[in-house]
Amino acid sequence: MTSLPQSTEKSLGLVIDLDTCVGCHACVISCKEWNTGAYGAPLADVDPYGAQPVGSFLNRVHTFEVKPAEGPAAVTHFPKSCLHCEDAPCVTVCPTGASYKRVEDGIVLVNESDCIGCGLCAWACPYGAREMDPVEKVMKKCTLCVDRIYNENIPEEDRVPSCVRTCPAGARHFGDLSDPDSGVFKLVEERGGFDLMPEQGTKPVNKYLPPRPKQEAAPEMDVLGPLLAESTEGAGGFFGWLDRTLEKL
């Protein structure tokens, strides 16, 4: 059924720290690696070593230059995957019921054996979170690593989404965003986490933390200046002796 649930028991999702992300794309690669061997059809590539490679990814990192009206410009790396929206438009447009939002944890999934590959859900998503697999011709999207987070066959520390486990900068956090006691909830409160394109009314579960404001460029400081200065005032020790000796000549 592609009607959205009235409410979900949990709202599992990601909190992505734009202040910390270094744009290394490690999450992109680990996501591709995990999801190629796990849930559903493998994430295919076409012509991977050729001139025009294309492939499906569930996570992509964009890099923006942000130039404020005043102050220095900044570079922001911007990872983007499915935001597991509360009012997910991708779910309600689906004609087959393949797209659905889970009541137990709020994860938005595609049942690939029902998907007819019409592409309508990808049109409905404002964030570009859904990509048609070029080989399987079914819709692929972030599963929040549903096959890791509940997986009792892997060590406990690995039971988080692959991107979160991999991020070397610790810029990605996973948890229940509906639980006020959860780490992610507090992080969002503290740092002023925000929604992407709130005007679309999708109510995304995933939140983004803003980059901390860049410091005003420090006042120009001359590091070598004092050493290169022609004055010898206050020189002591060897240099003082040399100074005095040379002075006498």
Added chain:
Amino acid sequence: MHPAPSIILFTALSGLGFGLMVWLGLMPGDKGAWVAATFCILALALASIGLCSSLFHLGHPERAWKALSQWRSSWLSREGVIAIAALASFSLYGLLWVTSGTPNTLVGALSAALALATILCTAMIYTQMKTVPRWHSPLTPILFFAYALTGGALLAGKVTFSLWLLAALGGLQAFTWFKGDKAFAAAGHTMNTATGLNPDAKMRLLEAPHSGPNYLQKEMVFRIGRKHSQKLRIIAITLLAILPLALGLLFEVKHMLAGILVLSHIGGLLVSRWLFFAEAEHVVGLYYGQR
């Protein structure tokens, strides 16, 4: 949005077919069995060819039947269900008409209503897309109705009706283009709202996430040919409304000329449908520094 030929054909042909059903269902006129059969088969053929061509757009056409299940929430599903009902009801209507010699008013009205509902569903698939501000407007279903009824009237040979409708359609299409050009800016989506970063900052994409194009860009950030959109608009509106209207007003519409009128209108319809997709900008383009 990518103007896929299968989708252009689907919306154009099925619109014509269901439009013709509306006229035949409500105003069958005095027709002999053979003429009635020809008209009915034309309507059914156009609608079914249109629907079939939409299947070519699917990754898994063999599972298309599953698309009939979600009519409670999905416009695409509703379209499938109602289109089948309309085809069934109109087939019955045609059969009764041809065999008994007189059209059944009740079945005709039902077929017309179902045909209208199908046109509405098709239009709503696009109208519901908040992500494409140009489509997300009440003008979209109005325009789809106008196209279907005008094309249907032309095919049904309702000369007076079709001349009025051609004039109205031309004006409506021009107005829709005019409004549509402002829709994206009016919806207020910018790179800043897309990323949630400093609303006053000037932003640009410094590095794309990947070096080649991906599915999203191919499907939703179609920019080829927008350069010529003004010229194409003039061609479209001339073919679909101005030329048939002028010919219809100047000359008496008889067989040959009626054919030219219809062909010109269909040519214009296809160009304008191409533009409907090619000019539609999806908000995801903002993440790629494109529209």
